Amino acid sequence: EIVLTQSPGTxxxxxxxxxxxxxxxSQTVSSSYLAWYQQKPxxxxxxxxxxASSRATGIPDRFSGSGSGTxxxxxxxxxxxxxFAVYYCQLxxxxxxxxxxxxxxxEIK
Amino acid sequence: QVQLxxxxxxxxxxxxxxxxxxxxxxxxxxxxxxxxxxxAPGKGLEWVAFIRYDGSDKYYADSVNGRFTxxxxxxxxxxxxxxxxLRAEDTAVYYCAKDHGNWKYFDSWGQGTLVTxxx
Numbered sequence: 001e002i003v004l005t006q007s008p009g010t011x012x013x014x015x016x017x018x019x020x021x022x023x024x025x026s027q028t029v030s031s032s033y034l035a036w037y038q039q040k041p042x043x044x045x046x047x048x049x050x051x052a053s054s055r056a057t058g059i060p061d062r063f064s065g066s067g068s069g070t071x072x073x074x075x076x077x078x079x080x081x082x083x084f085a086v087y088y089c090q091l092x093x094x095x096x097x098x099x100x101x102x103x104x105x106x107e108i109k
Numbered sequence: 110q111v112q113l114x115x116x117x118x119x120x121x122x123x124x125x126x127x128x129x130x131x132x133x134x135x136x137x138x139x140x141x142x143x144x145x146x147x148x149a150p151g152k153g154l155e156w157v158a159f160i161r162y163d164g165s166d167k168y169y170a171d172s173v174n175g176r177f178t179x180x181x182x183x184x185x186x187x188x189x190x191x192x193x194x195l196r197a198e199d200t201a202v203y204y205c206a207k208d209h210g211n212w213k214y215f216d217s218w219g220q221g222t223l224v225t226x227x228x
Contacts, residue, residue: 035213035214035215037154037215044220044221045146045218047215047216050213050214050216056216088154092214095168096212097168098144098146098156098159099156103153
């Protein structure tokens with residue numbers, strides 16, 4: 001079973017700053033199987049990025065995804081007030097299974 | 110616009126049963142696979158179950174396999190999750206999620222329904 005580890009657990013930043021979130025897989029995975037979601041308090045998650053680097057419909061271009069192999073990154077180029085939330089990476093695996101990382105909280109500094 | 114509306118959550122005693130429903134609209138339900146994903150209070154996301162567009166394939170997380178059963182009625186655009194032998198650790202918000210179309214991602218989510226297993 002592949003485990004996804006996200007870091008840091010919490011990221012304290014100010015609006016306008018750049019956020020870099022990491023997701024590491026316990027073994028090499030296909031980048032086409034990696035997605036990122038945003039979840040705000042009391043709301044359902046929202047798909048941001050799929051295939052490691054493709055933005056979902058309606059997602060602003062300040063959100064970008066990159067990476068391959070075992071290391072993947074979600075970057076928010078300039079944080080807007082509405083971007084403070086929890087972010088999860090997710091992997092489609094064999095069997096099939098769907099696995100989430102434990103999440104990174106982006107909070108206002 | 111895709112809309113997914115879950116219902117059926119509530120409080121149930123350990124060992125009890127509950128059936129969740131997810132009413133879908135805004136897309137051709139019968140052509141998309143669907144999932145349930147849950148989130149325990151203050152915790153992260155956990156995938157629970159998958160059903161193919163025609164119901165012919167189903168997959169479950171190990172934590173619920175043998176206790177939960179997923180089904181769908183394409184004539185009613187509705188997804189169901191029958192939950193039996195419920196345990197305290199099944200307490201969570203349960204989200205219905207639409208598959209992106211390739212079995213890999215969840216591109217639309219409902220607002221969730223809370224299931225509390227407690228005596």
